[in-house]
């Protein structure tokens with residue numbers, strides 16, 4: 001056998017790594033999904049497990065990329081990004097969130113997706129033994145990289161009794177003393193909870209008091225429904241002094257595969273991010289950044305998505321309530337967070353969310369994503385494939401029929 005496996009860094013031998021577990025979870029679901037598709041090739045699988053928009057990018061965005069891609073002046077490394085994208089991002093923050101105090105050249109920088117930006121934050125701030133505070137459940141990237149660097153991750157559970165907000169009052173002084181980063185993500189994946197101005201004010205206060213830098217992951221910020229206005233963390237007084245906010249084009253503009261996002265806020269943080277970034281990648285393709293500018297200038301693309309997700313939620317939440325689930329329509333994101341039932345009338349007991357999720361897949365061909373900690377929930381996404389509104393109604397009806405047949409006990 002090759003010696004290569006022997007020399008892989010010790011950190012990857014630690015089985016507690018979030019990313020390993022996370023990958024394992026998604027791999028397990030993917031495998032189970034493939035098996036079930038093979039077993040029942042003629043029965044439609046209702047896939048509510050997908051965390052990506054169901055539609056491709058807007059036609060004008062695609063056309064602009066086609067136009068820009070062959071231009072010789074776009075072929076260069078873009079390094080830390082083109083100025084025009086930074087300017088468009090600043091205007092976007094103003095137009096959508098009313099944020100006016102951001103300098104596009106010193107307080108905004110692009111990234112090859114929010115994931116990439118998050119992965120670089122610990123390298124900017126974490127020394128061995130330093131702590132990253134993160135809400136749980138969480139998008140795991142900032143935690144994974146904190147651990148790579150010998151840092152420690154301290155979880156702030158998002159529970160129903162806390163309305164899916166972190167409780168800062170429970171963190172001991174010893175933890176606070178060593179904490180450097182606080183990761184928050186609202187509107188939240190997977191709970192669907194939104195930030196309020198009050199909550200963000202408390203975060204700003206907490207960060208100032210404890211000298212912790214806030215990383216507000218606002219990947220889903222503009223995806224809101226029913227008159228809920230999108231909020232930016234940066235719109236709160238004092239936020240820029242203690243934090244940064246990450247915006248992504250992935251979900252808002254159906255551009256997951258395009259890899260384009262930006263970080264905005266504290267100048268010192270953006271500066272150090274720029275140093276790490278310049279030593280990690282050479283920037284996103286200029287033609288993609290130019291297509292991204294078109295998207296940022298056309299927020300009606302996001303609004304169309306919101307309309308589609310909202311009407312799908314209206315159908316889905318009504319059906320789930322009629323079946324007996326205790327659930328309300330989320331105000332944002334394309335996820336709803338469903339508490340697991342106790343079991344079925346036939347005697348099946350669900351010990352945790354994995355159990356329930358696998359049961360749904362095997363017995364009803366419905367794909368979901370489970371979370372066991374801090375509470376047992378499954379996540380359903382309304383980004384399932386459907387041709388039109390009629391098809392959406394048909395799929396939700398089918399989902400309801402299948403769930404009713406399971407005779408769930410709550």
Ligand SMILES: Cc1ncc(COP(=O)(O)O)c(C=O)c1O
Pocket residue numbers: 051112113114115116139185189217219248249250256260261
């Ligand atoms: C909370 C959260 N942050 C960041 C990302 C990654 O976004 P991007 O595609 O910009 O890397 C995701 C993707 O699922 C996410 O759910």
